[in-house]
Amino acid sequence: MNPVDLVIVIVYLAAMPIIGVLVGRRQKSANDYFVGERSMPWWAVTLSVVATETSTLTVISTPGLVFGSAFLFLEVAFGYILGRLVAAFVLLPRYFKGNYVSAYEFLGRRFGRGLQGTASVTFVVTRLLAEGLRLFAGAIPIKAILDHYGIHTAYWHIVVLLTALTLIYAFVGGIKSVIWVDVIQWSLYILGAIGAVIFLSTKLPDGWTSIASGQGRFQLTDFASNIITSPYAFIGAVVGGAFLSMASHGADQLIVGRLLSTKSLRDGQRALIGSSIVVFIQFALFLVVGAMLWVYTGGKTGATATAVAAGKMSGDDVFSNFIVNDLPVGLAGLLIAGILASTMGALASALNALSTSTIADLYQRFTQRTVADSKLLRHGRMWTLIWAVVFAIFASLFTNSKDPVIQQGLGIVGYTYGALLGSFFLGLVVKKARQSDAVVAFACSVVGMAFLILFVKFDKATTAVHLQFGAATKTLVPLATYWYTFVGVLISMIVGGLLALRHRGPDPRATEVDSPPQEEVPV
Template identity: 45%
Template sequence: MQTLDLLVIVAYLGATAWLGLKLSGRQTGMKDYFLGGRNLPWWAVCLSVVATETSALTVIGIPVMSYLGDISYLQLGLGYIVGRVIVAYFMLPRYYNGEMVTAYAYLGQRFGQTTQTTAGVTFLFTRLLADGIRVLAAAIPLKLILGGMGIEAGYFTIIVVLSVVTIAYTLIGGIKAVVWVDVFQMCLYVGGGILSIAVISAVSGGGWFGDAVDAGKLAVFSFEGNPISSPGSFVASLLGGAVFAMASHGSDQLIVQRLLTCKSKVEAQKALIWSGILVFVQFSIFLLVGLALWTYYEQASPASLGLTRDDEIFPLFIIEGLPPGVTGLLFAGILAAAMSTLSSSLSALSSSTVTDVYGRLRKKAPMTDEEGLRVGRWATIGWGLAFIAPATVFQSDEGNIVILALGVAGITYGGLLGAFVFGIANKRARAADANVAFVAAIAVNAFFFVMEKYVTGEVWVAWQWYPLMGVIVTFVIGGLLSLRHPAPDTEEPVKTAER
């Protein structure tokens, strides 16, 4: 690792902040700050959605999956496409029915204030934990970089620096800055993956692909194992992945906020569906990176290479296998992935804080546009600093960092998606029914997650099933409770007072 690499990384961080501020324009109110004036092109939103859900988890976490196994992770990508199509035509039209700023505004219309606030607070807590892990994923390779240069920096210091830089352009530029920087960042880290494959192919003469074929590592579909407890099985990946995508892209403000920046519902649908195709291609690229590394390191285990985490295998190659300057550029790509997700989270967290929590709990006159903008910016700063805590706590976890983040997010995804679908499908349901069912769904998923990670160490239910399990619990409990109320006479959803 050379000084030139560090200079490239520092230049990238500065250029990112400058680019975000330059492209953002002035923010005059909440609609500009949170929705970019609702005039962003669909292709930019599409790339922003992909960059938002990618993060450093994909860049450093997915290659190790094929390095240690095969490319069956692509099954999940197929499920993601199916889930996006359902969201595009089933849930998006309801968000564009009116001037909604957050995904949870629909729940407020359907069930009332407490349900919207409950969903908003749940999103805030879950996003804080899941994206704290994503910040850690970016800190892992950066720590290796600095260590290779003789600079000892702890995770805490690195996390703070990443958070401050990202807060800067998110705070001033709003969602418009986030989307345009995401476009730039996605091109950088995907290009880095392709460049790594090209370098290894040049060194090995392209023999890595043949080695992978001979070893049976190009298997895409896996029908072995119990589909309930085997995360890599076809059924869990396709069906569970589809429901997971419905939850993450239909009820998570992180993604829905981007879709609401499009000019129309049709453009939002186009952005969402195409994002699924691009994610599948992106998964393929980084799985191929893992196969190439498997040959490059002569099938050695990460531990035998002196690594403390499996996730360090790709960062190790970037340090050892690439020329100066290019190494810095590749690490800048990893930082790009991390910062795109962090900035997206900050924007989504601040919008949900203002609309679903602050705006609902305040007792004074309705919130003005200027007040909402001011509170949103303070919320951006607060949440940016709050990411430091979970990122620091989860650094001791030794499991695959991708699975850890998805598992944490899946705990509440089922309840959130269940509440949306429940409100649409069950016309007699009231606020209390939805709230009790929502909490029960989260409790069930949290039980299985805690038992696996901290008690038994065994997988009872694969993480892909968490959203579907949450939906089922919500429908069963909410449906039983709704039987207390008479069925409505009309086909329109009942707007109820809270009981």
């Protein structure tokens, strides 16, 4: 890398906190801090949602997926579109109707404070693990740059720096700063990816698409693999992706908080559905980069492709090493800044979401005190600071793994997403279900998924079930990652539905949340 690239990265790191503070420095109320007084334009929220879900996991890991699974990841992205359509028309109207700032307030109104608190605490733990992994992933390319210049430092030093810079604008500006900085950051890493495509197109031989296609790098669907154990078998990828997206964009405060900052239900639905289209195109762009890298590395020396195949270099390393070693001056700095942008954007969103959930779902619910708005604003900022410190500690605990970090991230949410989404569906579908039924179903789903993920393995050839108290082997493999949310929802619905049979009539609380939702909610 050239010193010019380092200057670009440094300027970016300095500029984002300054822009964020300038945008959101005039916070007037807690409502402004948490949901931007419900005044954000839907297109900005769309890009913020995409930036929030993207993170470094997507930027550095998705191109490397081509080396092992071609374009099959787009099957999952198609499932995302289906899942967000359901979330937009089934779950989102309930949140706007109740004028909530947190998704889990719906559970509090439908079942009671106990389940609302349970869901919020589960969200907090899941976010700490998942976002901690994302934050660690953001440190990977920065460490590669520093090592390249002979500056050897620990990952946790980089993690602390990124957290501190992100905290500045998340602390001061709340959701407004987070959303507008997300828009800038999304534009930055997309421009970087497009720049990589243009650069690679000048380096690849004529007919490179035929070379990649001949080796199966453009394969879009997989109807031959086992749907139980293969992550990209078509049915499993689409159905699993749909349920994963329903949970992440309909039952996770990380995304719901952004949607609730729009001016109306209709705008929220536009933002949610629009994000599914944008993210599909974005995944396709990163996979094109991966296909071009496959030809580029194989055609140049074969060293990188061979190292990946031999397990000496993970797919996550391919794009990072290409950025550091091969891109021209300026473009490398832009892409590194883009990777940092995705990291900081996801972290800022997580800080705001955790602060909102802590105040709305835990503090206000369980203290039952009427607190002045100015005090709530101070509490919100205080919890933003607390969660930033906790995130830095969690991220510092992660180490490198041979598995793509994007799959590690999906594995973490697999424990809890089914229970969260299942609670919402239980409240909407099973009218007899009470809070005790929902809490037991929630716990059974989390415990059941933990047992399934950790101990249940399947024979790769026959799909026979085995209990194995250890790591997976070549013949015994775990359930495909994208089924986790679906199975978790299934457990929650079955347990909650059976427990609800004890009651003779519907829960009175079900009537409150079952009336037809309003088309528009006044700002």
